[in-house]
Amino acid sequence: MWWIYALLSAFFASLTAIFAKIGVKDVNSDLATAIRTVVILFVAWGIALGRGEIKGIGELSKNTWIFLGLSGLATGLSWIFYYKALQMGKVSQVAPVDKLSVALTIVLSVIFLKETVSLKAAIGAVMIIGGTLVLIF
Template identity: 70%
Template sequence: MWWIYALLSALFAALTAIFAKVGIKGVDTDLATAIRTVVILLIAWAIVFFKGSAAGMGGLTKINWTFLVLSGLATGLSWICYFKALQLGKVSQVAPIDKLSVALAIILAVLFLKESLSIKQAVGALMIIGGSVVLIFA
């Protein structure tokens, strides 16, 4: 079941790139990111309240809060950089390079979360890195 959500995530990420490229034409990318963030904020809270998940906030620990805030900061910085890259470059180059995050996440998971790395994963990560290098210099 996880792979269905992963595929949907990839589809929505692809649509994000296309919609953003059109939407940021002549717009400050920081303003565009702020508008996008408000939409995401409204959707996320609507889902939380619809599912009744808000009650779980009381059970969050300091570590939960710290790392969720850090994740939010990283996401915000990623979006700001992504929108600026989309404004300056082609979607066909920016989006695949952005997906270099997949290889970086694998490396960071091995280093910091002590996750195991299979040969398939290592080869896949190296292919992603290689593809990104080709696109950067193409």
Template identity: 65%
Template structure:
């Protein structure tokens, strides 16, 4: 099931780039990011409320809160830089560079989470990097 969710994530991420590029016309990228964030906050809390998962807030540990907060800060900075890049460059060049995050995440997962990398993962990350270089030149 996780593969379906990952594919849906990729589809919606692609839509994000195209829709944002249209929405950014004549709008400051930071303002656009703030508007997008409000929508996401409402959507996320709405899903939590409708699915009855709000009670899980009591089970959060200090470590959960710390790392989810840090992840939120990283997400916010990613979005700010992504929208700035989209406002200045073509989606066909910005999106592939943004997707280098996949290869970077693989490296970081090996370093910090001690995940084992097999030859297929290393080859795939290398292809992502090579593909990005080809697409942006």
């Protein structure tokens, strides 16, 4: 079942790139990111509230708050740089280069989470890195 959510994520991420490229045409990319963030804020909290999933918020550990905060910070920085790149470049180049994050995530999961990676995943990561280099140069 996880792969259905992953495919939906990929589909909506591709729409994000298309809509964002159109949206940043006549606006500062930082302002565009701020607007997008407000929309996401309302959608995410609306879903959490609507499904009654905020009852345990007071019981979250300090560690959870720290790492969710760091994740939010990383997401925000990713979006800021992504929107700037979209404003300056072609979406057909920016979006695939942004997906270098997949290969970087595989490497970082081995370093920080001590995950093991299959040969197939390692080859895929190398191919993503190679494809990214082809797109850049």
